[in-house]
Amino acid sequence: MPELVFFSGTMDCGKSTLALQIGHNRSARGLQGVIFTRDDRAGEGKLSSRLGLVTDAVEAEEGMDLYAHIVGRVSRGGRVDYVIVDEAQFLAPDQIDQLARVVDDLGLDVFAFGITTDFRTKLFPGSQRLIELADRIEALQVEALCWCGARATHNARTVDGEMVVEGAQVVVGDVNRQAGEVGYEVLCRRHHRRRTTATAARASSLSPDVLPVASDA
Ligand SMILES: Nc1ncnc2c1ncn2[C@@H]1O[C@H](COP(=O)(O)OP(=O)(O)O)[C@@H](O)[C@H]1O
Numbered sequence: 592m593p594e595l596v597f598f599s600g601t602m603d604c605g606k607s608t609l610a611l612q613i614g615h616n617r618s619a620r621g622l623q624g625v626i627f628t629r630d631d632r633a634g635e636g637k638l639s640s641r642l643g644l645v646t647d648a649v650e651a652e653e654g655m656d657l658y659a660h661i662v663g664r665v666s667r668g669g670r671v672d673y674v675i676v677d678e679a680q681f682l683a684p685d686q687i688d689q690l691a692r693v694v695d696d697l698g699l700d701v702f703a704f705g706i707t708t709d710f711r712t713k714l715f716p717g718s719q720r721l722i723e724l725a726d727r728i729e730a731l732q733v734e735a736l737c738w739c740g741a742r743a744t745h746n747a748r749t750v751d752g753e754m755v756v757e758g759a760q761v762v763v764g765d766v767n768r769q770a771g772e773v774g775y776e777v778l779c780r781r782h783h784r785r786r787t788t789a790t791a792a793r794a795s796s797l798s799p800d801v802l803p804v805a806s807d808a
């Protein structure tokens with residue numbers, strides 16, 4: 592049975608790498624896929640992984656009908672065996688419904704990849720719809736880690752390493768950003784709740800406030 596599968600995880604846990612691997616294994620067997628993405632860091636119409644691999648993709652722009660795109664390809668004589676969607680959190684809910692229709696009416700597997708929650712721990716609308724509609728939700732096996740060593744479950748937005756909690760839901764960016772730039776850091780829930788990024792943890796461990804006080808001081 593064809594499926595709509597949602598591979599979800601934090602930033603930097605290998606989603607795009609897995610998307611590229613799934614595409615590679617299928618194309619190595621002569622299958623032809625359509626790869627959609629939206630707002631990849633590498634630029635428009637690209638699906639890129641931090642491991643250095645990148646492939647061309649169809650930019651799933653706002654308002655684009657993904658079901659109609661696939662039907663259009665097939666009716667022009669193109670072959671489509673499966674569909675991959677990266678950065679699926681950025682899609683509109685009705686575009687996720689179109690992907691479900693690709694599975695149900697065209698009989699194609701759709702593999703969607705994305706983060707579930709934003710820097711304020713709120714679901715992205717596209718991810719919410721995927722959770723509602725997917726046949727299967729898969730957590731990635733290679734877990735990203737918080738600075739404390741626990742499994743990272745949340746995405747923090749940072750400026751100069753400090754967590755920020757105000758701003759637009761969508762700001763394309765990366766982990767390990769230079770000073771002054773908006774960046775991201777993955778954290779466990781405890782440290783996300785306490786807003787303790789790696790920078791904040793380092794600063795507090797160096798702070799005189801937390802140094803042991805000598806008994807005769
Ligand atoms: N230099 C490296 N050596 C080995 N693995 C790396 C290296 N750089 C990144 N990675 C792996 O790539 C993962 C990020 O892959 P990517 O597909 O870009 O993530 P995502 O799409 O989930 O944000 C990291 O979690 C890590 O496992």
Ligand SMILES: Cc1cn([C@H]2C[C@H](O)[C@@H](COP(=O)(O)O)O2)c(=O)[nH]c1=O
Nearest residue numbers: 602603706709710746760761762763764
């Ligand atoms: C948490 C969060 C992330 N984003 C952006 C930052 C990146 O461009 C993508 C995630 O890409 P990845 O391949 O999973 O690393 O999402 C955002 O716009 N808003 C957020 O709150």
